Every structure is written in C-alpha cells, then in structure tokens.
Amino acid sequence: MGKDTKIVAVIDYGAGNIGSVVNALMNLGYRPTVTDSASVILNADAVFLPGVGAAADTMRSLSVTGIDECVRRLVELKKPLFAICVGLQVLLTATEEDGEHRCLGIIPGRVTKLPSGLKIPHMGWNQVKQACIHPIFTGIPDNTNFYFVHSYYARPMDRSVIAGTTEYGFEFCSMIINNNLFATQFHPEKSGEPGLRMYSNFLKYALL
C-alpha cells in the first residue's frame, strides 16, 4: 500500500538525530529516503526536518546546502512537513541563540531563551496539552508525556498555530500545526510508543 509507493524523505543537512528519526520510521514499516537533494525533497510525499543542537548552526547548514529555500517551497506547496526540535525553531523569524540570527520566517515570531531560575536545558519527559483536535493526536491522550531537550523556545505571534503547550515554570508552545506543516519542540523519535504513534498518524494523514 502507501508504505511502498509513497516517498518519505528525511532531510540530511548534518543534524545529529537523523538516525533516530530513520530508526523510528523503519520501526513503523516505512523506508525513508535520507537526502540533501532539493529535487528529491520536493518530490517526496512527506518530509521530515530533523534537528538537534544550536539553531544558528542549523540555519548555517540549511543555507549552505540551499535547503532553506527548499523548505520554504515545501511550505508554499503545502507538502506535509514534520519539523523536530531545532527544526521547529528555525521555522520562526529569528532566534536569540548565540546572538541574533535570522531564521526561515515561515512562522512569524521569535525564539528566546528559557527563563533563568529553571534547570537548563529543559531535559526529560513533560506533558503536552493539546490545543486543537487533529488526526495527529489519534490514540494519544491529552497531557501525554514526550521527551524534551532544549534551552530555547518558540513564541509564534499568531497563537492559532499553537497545537500543543507544555508547562515548565510557565506555559510555552511545544507544538505547531499550520496547514500541512507540523512541528514539535519535543522529540517524538525518543518519546516511546506515543512518539511513534505521532509519526504514524502524521504519515497516515500525509500519504492519504
């Protein structure tokens, strides 16, 4: 069925967690294509943008490889895209990590440091409060725990794109959905069965 004929691409720009994302997709029975080729990415039926580490480095890698333009194009075309962790952060207008850096500007808003007085990075399992009803949450109860590891967080200007929030001394946006763009601050590929379920839901929705 869909699993054999459709192309699931994982964007390879040197991010550290590509292997983990691929392992999760393989476990679900998909055979993802790991690629840095714009044409392969634009032809895929569903695309993953992994991310781990610093947003400025990630933006640099994305622009050096030309993948920044490719991701903007994917969003214009409303192709199903799932961005993870720093992959979410680079979708915004700018980040203040290591100085001021421009990001992709797909989701208006800024990425700022978690407030002091908290343990940083925010590392471990925390609950995601679902802010909308969407097939991506099928079989995933409200307030399910997902695995987080980050020191910065996204503040989208348009609150209607916030699909999930998490409490860490304050409430922050931990998930974004905008048309066919999905993004999580947490790592579904490291969040056990609920994380696998979220990828599976995304792919069922994307490859319909």
Next chain:
Amino acid sequence: MLTKRIIPCLDVTGGRVVKGTSFTNLRDAGDPVEQAAFYYGEGADELVFLDIGATPEGRETLVHVVESVAKQVFVPLCVGGGLRTIDDMRRMLKAGADKVSINTAAVQNPGLLKAGAAIFGRQCMVLAVDARRSANDSTAAWEVCTHGGRKPTGIDVLEWIEEAVDLGAGEILLTSWDADGQRSGYDNDLNRAVSELVTVPVIASGGAGTPEHLYQALSLGKADAVLAASIFHYREYSIRQTKEYLAAKGIPVRLQ
C-alpha cells in the same frame, strides 16, 4: 510539569551486562540488547550504557550493541566508559547514542568538554563524576576519582563540576564511590550539594537498594533523575512498580 527520570544503568563488558560492588567483584546480569528492550517495555525514561572494561575491543562491541538497541528502543540512550576523543564520541552518536558521558578523559583534558559541546551540542555532553568522601569528615568535601574509581585525583568534586559546566557539560552523572554497590542509599549530601550548585540536570547514581532510596535522592538529594542497576537487573523491583511508589509519594513521574 517536568517529570523525574528513572534510568536503569547497564554496565557492559565483553558484550555482557555485569554488576559489582564498588566497581569490583563483577557478576553476569544478561544480554545488553535484551535488557534494554525489557527496560524500554517497562517504562524506563532513558538508558545508560557504561563500558566498564573500556578496552578498544569492548568499545567495538558496544558500538554494535548501541546500533541494535537504537533500532528498537525509542527513549534517549547515553553511552560512556573509556571515551577519550571526539572520534570516539562521534562513533557512539552515529551508532544511535543521544548523549555520551565522559569521565577520566575530561579530567585529563577538560578541553574535550568544550570541543564536544561545540561540535555535538551541550545536550550531548554528560560529565560523569565518581566522587569519594574525603577521609577528613569535618571538611564535608568529595574528591574526584578517575579510572573507574580506582584513582583519587585530589580534585574537589564541586569545583570540578562547576568548571566542567562552564566548559560545556550539559548534564552531570554523579556517582558516589562510597555508596556504589552498597545498596544502602545514595549519598544525598553529595546530590544536594551538586544540584544546588549547577543549573544543568543532575543524575544521582550509586547506592540504590530500594525504591525508597530513589525517593530520597529525588527529594532530599534534589536530583533530576536517578540511575540504578542491581535493583532492576535482578528483578527485585520493576521500573513500573518503582514509579508507582514514587508517584504515591508525590514525585512527578511518567507512568503511561
């Protein structure tokens, strides 16, 4: 609310999980890949693999163990033991580890923490510290030991940890040399001193004999996570049972 993490530790040597007392007297405790899958199913929040043999052959074996585990276990994996260079770290991360822990190599070359953090990100860099209480009780200080706890260095634990966090350590795996393998509780003076000192998460390790010990490390010791080996390896307590106990005592844990 962020939950406290319960982390089984798999001490590995020659491709097998082993368990000993104060870093010696090792007993066989199973196949690492099977153990990892078992703990994942039981609700472990993370897994730590420590190569206690720390030989080049052992490291080769561990790379394959990590590769197999990463294909079936979808929680964070931390690997340590004998990692000395950026290349050693890169191999483990490529094999599927999310974090690497370094101990002796960081003491010998603190620049390794900085270099690792710059390349892989702070969140990848776990500083493992083996802390031994000073013979002089009145000073209430701990000394850093290296080489699997065998070699006292004369370095003060708190000073070292502060420096290491400045350099790039994103998390502290804190093992009490005195309590390790004794099963009579963690060194919670040590855990609290370090947790209050740094803003990065602290994993308490060494001394777990009962779920109550884990509770004490998370409450009295203010640790963000607890690591335990033998209480889980010999199936005395399951991870689920331990988490239910902690939840009943008011500690936030992940139960799904």
